[in-house]
Amino acid sequence: MTAQPTVSVAADRRSTVVLLHSLGTDSRLWRHQVAHLEHNHHVVAPDSNGHGRTPLTGTVTVGGWVDDLHRLVSTCGPVHLVGLSMGGIQALAYAATHPGNVSSVIAANTFARLPREAAADRVQSASTAIEATGMAAYATRYLEETLTRRVDDADYTNLVSAIGSMSAAAYLASAKATFFADVTADLAAITSPTLVVIGDSDLKVPMERTQTILDNVAGSTLASIPAAGHLSCVENPSSFNDVVTEFIARVDDTSREPVGR
Numbered sequence: 001m002t003a004q005p006t007v008s009v010a011a012d013r014r015s016t017v018v019l020l021h022s023l024g025t026d027s028r029l030w031r032h033q034v035a036h037l038e039h040n041h042h043v044v045a046p047d048s049n050g051h052g053r054t055p056l057t058g059t060v061t062v063g064g065w066v067d068d069l070h071r072l073v074s075t076c077g078p079v080h081l082v083g084l085s086m087g088g089i090q091a092l093a094y095a096a097t098h099p100g101n102v103s104s105v106i107a108a109n110t111f112a113r114l115p116r117e118a119a120a121d122r123v124q125s126a127s128t129a130i131e132a133t134g135m136a137a138y139a140t141r142y143l144e145e146t147l148t149r150r151v152d153d154a155d156y157t158n159l160v161s162a163i164g165s166m167s168a169a170a171y172l173a174s175a176k177a178t179f180f181a182d183v184t185a186d187l188a189a190i191t192s193p194t195l196v197v198i199g200d201s202d203l204k205v206p207m208e209r210t211q212t213i214l215d216n217v218a219g220s221t222l223a224s225i226p227a228a229g230h231l232s233c234v235e236n237p238s239s240f241n242d243v244v245t246e247f248i249a250r251v252d253d254t255s256r257e258p259v260g261r
């Protein structure tokens with residue numbers, strides 16, 4: 001993951017929000033959130049290893065994502081981490097290993113672990129489809145299977161471009177790391193305030209997968225985005241933005257409360 005800050009991080013009271021995209025997408029997944037959050041926050045939206053403008057380097061693993069994220073977060077201090085699906089796994093793993101650098105976690109449309117058979121099926125089905133048709137056709141098929149409603153034309157174009165222009169090797173390496181990730185043991189180590197977000201019609205990550213996160217991260221709470229599937233931040237950006245900004249504001253207010261009052 002390469003740091004591509006969309007704003008420079010200055011020494012003021014605005015907190016920093018890092019937005020971690022899902023498998024196959026890139027930092028453009030977050031265009032509505034960047035536009036909304038940057039009024040009151042420093043916003044950083046990196047492209048994960050092998051995605052967007054970040055070339056594939058080495059083997060894609062959860063540990064590698066954590067190291068990449070640490071290089072970025074070390075430059076901008078404690079951050080609010082917002083991750084969707086693959087990005088949610090990255091956020092949870094980072095928060096467990098570097099608690100002092102994480103003001104809060106928002107884990108959207110994500111899971112701690114898939115059953116091994118389901119993980120193998122997902123990797124195999126992506127691999128077969130990509131081998132048969134190539135990444136451009138796979139991008140269209142992925143969006144047909146994943147989006148539950150029409151999104152802005154600009155978002156649709158960005159999604160097709162992000163997935164369609166990835167190399168098959170980078171996509172499949174990231175798919176393996178995502179679907180075979182197991183951050184279950186990390187969850188109990190997360191001490192930052194954590195919000196778990198679902199889309200009310202997510203066809204990719206059912207509630208039972210998300211429930212593990214709620215059950216194991218102490219004090220975590222749930223928010224459901226109405227009229228949204230797996231890519232909830234583009235399917236219902238205004239509701240997603242409301243949920244995220246309200247949670248971050250609450251965490252920031254609490255951390256700024258003078259001690260002893």
Ligand SMILES: O=C(O)CCC(=O)CC(=O)O
Nearest residue numbers: 022023085086122178204
């Ligand atoms: O391709 C799928 O089956 C869903 C993708 C997924 O769950 C991982 C992600 O969106 O990051």
